[in-house]
Amino acid sequence: MSDPITPAAAPEISVVVTLYDEAASLPELHRRAVATLEALGRPFELVYVDDGSSDGTFAMIEELHAADARVRAVRFKRNFGQHPAMHAGLSRARGQILVTMDGDLQNLPEDIPKLVAAVDAGFDVASGRRARRHDSWGRTLPSRLINGMLRRFTKVDISDFGCAFNAYRRGVVTPMLGSIGRQKFTKALILSGGATVTEVDVGHAARHGASRYSPLRLTRLALHVLAGFWPQPIQWAGVVLGFVCAFASTVLGVYGVVYWIATSNFPGPLFLGAAVIFVLGVQGFVLALVGEYLGRIQREVEGRPLYAVEREL
Template sequence: MSKQANSLSVVVPVHNEAGNVALLHGKISDVMCNMSLEYEVVYVDDGSTDGSLAVLEEIAATDPHVRVVELSRNFGQTAALAAGVAYSRGEVLALLDADLQNDPADIPRLLAKLEEGYDLVSGWRRKRRGEAWPRCLLSRLANALAARLTGIKVHDLGCTLKVYRRAVFAHLPLYGEMHRFIVAYAALAGARIAEVEVGHHPRHAGRSHYGLDRTLRVLLDLLLVKFYAGFATRPQQLLGLPGLLALALGLIFLPLALLLALLGGGRQRGRWIDIGLLGAGGCCGWGLLSLQLAVLAEMLMRTYHESQKKRPYVVRCLVAGTERSECW
């Protein structure tokens, strides 16, 4: 059982949500006032151009629990979340969107689940409101594919509403658009994951920042997640094994084609020699190229880990005698 957290940071990335943030903050404040723990709300203005920053500054001027982080331009949701986490101070982090589709009233239930001994609790938007059916269908298919490829039994990887123990973020790559796969990366690091059904509401004001093209980007990011899951510390096996197979096929193909050429005659002989040379040359060339790429990938991965002193393991806790030190 993990120790109970004493402080909470609610991190909210904001991009052109001037019509939502005041009402959202009222809802967050109502929830936090009924909870017996220290809290702060960190809003990250991600290059808004609609006056969202002015509204956030007014909120910060009247509420000492609020901190506003202004980014120099629009960097995207993943970068905004990373900035919010970096400038937060709570032992536990709660993340949610600023569009009022996530309900702050669900935060206490996620925290209660976290105290059961989990490291991360993710929201599940089982009944999604205010979204067109093609987008909902594609989202469900993408989530099902992600669950199948990663082996993580979570229904809704894309739900921003989640709570985490701060130590989880020490093992998460937050760049690009990887916020969609925070749960997957945390699970790969050994985090104990739970999922809680949460409410989902139509957008109150403004317009959605996501289109159907987002699903295609999710599929590309999913390939990277799969690579991390299976080959992050041994990339040579991803390219090296197919390269060896292709090289072996090339070495087998040439003498086989020459043998068939000897058994044939006339045009057949020349045709088999041409096929043998082309087939063997193609397989051997592709095999040698794959082996070279495998060596380069291994060198790059070793440089990545060693230059940043990354370790191939995560320590959850240390036990010495009767003392237990939580590292996670």
């Protein structure tokens, strides 16, 4: 076995990679990332965050660390989620340019230099934009909806808030570390603070294995966006939903009257059933939004940590 590689200087670039059961993709990811970063000719480190994997991912990271001191790692006691894992990596990264990416090889390590170059050019954030996504419509359609909401709420005109493959100047990340992880969409959070941004087209490969973002999880993300980035959402929701309900009630009332006059048969059961279903749908949405707020308050009051670390390398 060759001697371990030791870092020659403090890293200029830190690449934070979040991992959950990625033993199948990690060796190739590491090989390609190291080759790309070494070609840049600048000191770097790789910070792997194992979000409670059960497939031997951390054992592989230990081998990589033993062979190369530029590899650092954190292992959680259990699965806490992508956003707390992102916080764990960013808070430990030492570089002046922080690159974030997923560990499933949908993000191409060969695109790292493009993101780094954009930050070198003077931008605070190089936002990855997946020009050709290899995801099903079940993923891309909710993603477009969430992107649209975030553009409106943050007033930042970028097209792909959901892409985890980005580069940040350290100075814009540090002030936000208290909120990163508790607030999803790290990039939107940092940009809402006024950081300058440019979009960089990056490749997007098919995922190894099934996506972990189910329709239910995507719906919860949408609620998180509303509660986290929409100013005065309860007031706006009341106004908008009140208008919609009033309009729908008027249309149904007019239809009922016209139908009654034309046929002399008032469609009571149909009208009542449609009204009840509509009202229940509105109540469900409002309750879900209120539940998101209550969950946030509970987490803040309890003061629970974002994650529990089992081991660090």
